[in-house]
Amino acid sequence: MSAPSLLNALWQSGQLRTLDHALAQSLRRLDPDTPDEVLAAAALASLAVSQGHAGFDPAQPQMLVEAPLPWPEPEAWTRALGTSRWVATPEAADIEAATDAPLVLEHTLEGRGLLYLRRYREYERRLALQLHRIAAHPLPGDAPTPLAPLFAQLFPTSSLLPPAGDKPAGTAGLDDEVARRASAMDGASQRARRADEGAFHEDRQARAAAVALRHALLLVTGGPGTGKTTTITRLLTLLVAQARHAGRAAPRIALAAPTGRAAERMAESVRAAAQTLEAAGIDAGLCAQLPTTGTTLHRLLGTIPDTPRFRHHADHPLPLDVVVVDEASMIDLPLMTKLVEAVPDGARLVLLGDPDQLPSVEAGDVLAGILLAAGDGAHLTAADAEALQPLLGTASAAAVSNVPPAFPARHVHLTRGFRQHDALQLAPLAIAVRTGDATSTLDLLRGATLPGVHFHEDLADPLQVHRDRLLAHWTSLARTDSPAEALRLATRLRLLTAVRDGPQGARSVNARVEAILSGSRLGGSRGRGAGHFHGRLLLITQNSYRHRLFNGDIGICLRDDDGHLVAWFPGEDPSQPRPFHPATLPAHESAFAMTVHKAQGSEFDEVWLLLPERSTRVLSRELVYTGITRARRELHLAGSAGIIEAALARHASRWSGLGWRLGFTDY
Numbered sequence: 001m002s003a004p005s006l007l008n009a010l011w012q013s014g015q016l017r018t019l020d021h022a023l024a025q026s027l028r029r030l031d032p033d034t035p036d037e038v039l040a041a042a043a044l045a046s047l048a049v050s051q052g053h054a055g056f057d058p059a060q061p062q063m064l065v066e067a068p069l070p071w072p073e074p075e076a077w078t079r080a081l082g083t084s085r086w087v088a089t090p091e092a093a094d095i096e097a098a099t100d101a102p103l104v105l106e107h108t109l110e111g112r113g114l115l116y117l118r119r120y121r122e123y124e125r126r127l128a129l130q131l132h133r134i135a136a137h138p139l140p141g142d143a144p145t146p147l148a149p150l151f152a153q154l155f156p157t158s159s160l161l162p163p164a165g166d167k168p169a170g171t172a173g174l175d176d177e178v179a180r181r182a183s184a185m186d187g188a189s190q191r192a193r194r195a196d197e198g199a200f201h202e203d204r205q206a207r208a209a210a211v212a213l214r215h216a217l218l219l220v221t222g223g224p225g226t227g228k229t230t231t232i233t234r235l236l237t238l239l240v241a242q243a244r245h246a247g248r249a250a251p252r253i254a255l256a257a258p259t260g261r262a263a264e265r266m267a268e269s270v271r272a273a274a275q276t277l278e279a280a281g282i283d284a285g286l287c288a289q290l291p292t293t294g295t296t297l298h299r300l301l302g303t304i305p306d307t308p309r310f311r312h313h314a315d316h317p318l319p320l321d322v323v324v325v326d327e328a329s330m331i332d333l334p335l336m337t338k339l340v341e342a343v344p345d346g347a348r349l350v351l352l353g354d355p356d357q358l359p360s361v362e363a364g365d366v367l368a369g370i371l372l373a374a375g376d377g378a379h380l381t382a383a384d385a386e387a388l389q390p391l392l393g394t395a396s397a398a399a400v401s402n403v404p405p406a407f408p409a410r411h412v413h414l415t416r417g418f419r420q421h422d423a424l425q426l427a428p429l430a431i432a433v434r435t436g437d438a439t440s441t442l443d444l445l446r447g448a449t450l451p452g453v454h455f456h457e458d459l460a461d462p463l464q465v466h467r468d469r470l471l472a473h474w475t476s477l478a479r480t481d482s483p484a485e486a487l488r489l490a491t492r493l494r495l496l497t498a499v500r501d502g503p504q505g506a507r508s509v510n511a512r513v514e515a516i517l518s519g520s521r522l523g524g525s526r527g528r529g530a531g532h533f534h535g536r537l538l539l540i541t542q543n544s545y546r547h548r549l550f551n552g553d554i555g556i557c558l559r560d561d562d563g564h565l566v567a568w569f570p571g572e573d574p575s576q577p578r579p580f581h582p583a584t585l586p587a588h589e590s591a592f593a594m595t596v597h598k599a600q601g602s603e604f605d606e607v608w609l610l611l612p613e614r615s616t617r618v619l620s621r622e623l624v625y626t627g628i629t630r631a632r633r634e635l636h637l638a639g640s641a642g643i644i645e646a647a648l649a650r651h652a653s654r655w656s657g658l659g660w661r662l663g664f665t666d667y
């Protein structure tokens with residue numbers, strides 16, 4: 001009697017998607033002698049991608065499938081994969097895998113094997129090559145000394161310039177006024193600061209900007225409000241001044257993010273930071289060169305209708321010198337690969353993000369892989385410390401690492417939160433959640449001492465208990481005449497859920513909101529068929545390059561003067577939303593409630609985070625952290641202590657070989 005089939009067991013227990021099973025079946029059809037464990041692994045490699053992994057680790061199948069199945073012994077399983085005709089085993093990480101094998105096995109995880117669908121292995125390989133290319137490309141060898149006065153103005157609390165009178169050499173060419181003001185600052189305040197080396201070490205914002213002058217690939221990470229955008233605005237000002245000083249044209253700079261809302265938020269922050277700089281006396285001519293608008297990555301790269309390809313790629317790179325990308329944790333493997341391939345030789349790439357947030361829904365965890373390899377940027381290399389001494393002073397030598405990372409990118413993690421909303425004090429809770437400290441989290445929630453934070457313990461349905469308050473928000477959207485105003489008001493409040501399905505899932509909550517609204521006067525006038533109604537919030541769930549509407553975009557249905565329903569979505573200019581006929585929209589659903597995954601990159605004044613009654617695998621500390629940090633002024637968290645404990649005990653970790661490919665070996 002033959003052994004029971006693992007593939008059948010996976011399929012019959014409902015673990016696989018049709019697509020995963022079809023892949024395994026087609027391999028069996030092509031070669032009926034293919035061992036069952038190879039077929040099962042092929043199906044699992046396909047399933048893994050749908051759960052955000054780049055590949056599948058045969059040593060930990062339980063991470064993918066919780067059902068107790070008779071898993072093969074990992075070493076024997078990996079051996080069987082390594083000898084299969086369907087599995088390529090490239091000799092080196094940077095060699096393209098044979099094109100006739102749909103799977104690739106590489107020893108990426110602590111020497112263990114990771115089984116990839118070939119397409120994703122190739123994305124990872126190309127991404128690693130391109131990141132190395134960008135990071136290793138030589139930059140113009142401008143000496144930083146002439147930038148010292150400006151640097152001292154931009155980072156007044158950290159610059160350690162020579163004492164007054166001892167003017168840095170080579171300031172010619174920089175704006176005299178800038179130099180004069182900076183020299184004036186060289187006196188007492190600078191000397192007092194010099195004494196405080198501790199504060200210097202804390203000033204990672206200055207260090208990030210200084211290091212970026214010497215490195216083309218920079219990662220700046222940190223939680224909400226730690227000053228990532230502020231730091232980048234100052235860095236861009238330095239780059240403009242550097243070009244001016246060297247007699248080059250001002251750098252061509254783009255600000256981009258994975259979603260339109262995130263791009264808009266970044267541009268708003270850069271504009272605000274630039275105004276602050278000008279008010280502080282930074283040369284207006286420098287500030288005028290800073291970008292004022294942001295764009296989505298799709299728009300930056302140039303979508304081609306009805307294809308996943310872009311107008312800009314390796315052979316037609318972006319005409320830019322600096323590409324700044326916010327919310328990098330949301331970018332999946334294919335999109336990040338396409339982005340870096342389009343970055344021209346000699347250009348800078350700056351990635352901003354919060355590594356404690358959920359990784360991208362699609363395959364990736366790209367940011368985590370890059371951060372692993374880039375190491376901890378708290379320590380400068382000896383070469384950086386020496387070269388940047390005119391900006392950072394001798395104290396920089398105190399934090400020198402003698403082991404330069406194999407991957408020449410630089411990473412600085414910002415730790416100090418600056419954003420203060422009197423109404424909301426989230427930081428202690430965010431820290432407890434991020435570190436998985438369930439006891440402190442529950443103490444903080446139950447103690448009710450954090451302004452703006454409200455815990456609704458064991459509340460399963462806010463729509464029942466807080467119906468009037470929630471309804472008042474949604475009806476206010478429908479009362480405004482202006483679509484732009486309705487879209488703006490829509491960000492005042494959002495119900496966020498951990499899951500899509502089940503009683504506390506976005507789908508069911510939306511259905512109940514719709515029922516409540518149709519019971520009110522608001523929803524009485526439904527459009528035909530598709531369930532559209534005046535005041536309906538919409539969430540696009542599928543990219544449509546033709547409409548320039550993308551997964552995650554939020555819009556609103558409003559009736560026009562003739563009584564026809566029109567779906568409005570944000571355009572390039574927030575005051576000019578774009579109208580669509582609701583029947584022509586790509587796949588969409590209601591957005592009164594949405595999953596935390598979909599809310600990444602957005603913020604709302606008031607967030608209601610609804611946790612499910614039963615624990616599920618998607619519930620993790622990263623999910624709770626991402627959910628609560630979407631709130632700007634008020635957070636309402638509904639759920640049980642048990643669910644919060646279960647969530648904080650779980651990490652949303654992903655299988656990826658990117659860190660290994662980029663040179664990280666110390667697992």
Ligand SMILES: Nc1ncnc2c1ncn2[C@@H]1O[C@H](COP(=O)(O)OP(=O)(O)OP(=O)(O)O)[C@@H](O)[C@H]1O
Nearest residue numbers: 205222223224225226227228229230231269418419
């Ligand atoms: N060094 C600093 N000193 C004083 N205020 C600062 C400093 N850095 C940032 N801020 C202020 O903190 C607030 C948040 O800064 P910023 O928007 O740059 O943070 P962020 O990390 O980009 O936030 P988010 O994660 O929400 O995008 C801003 O109001 C900014 O002016």
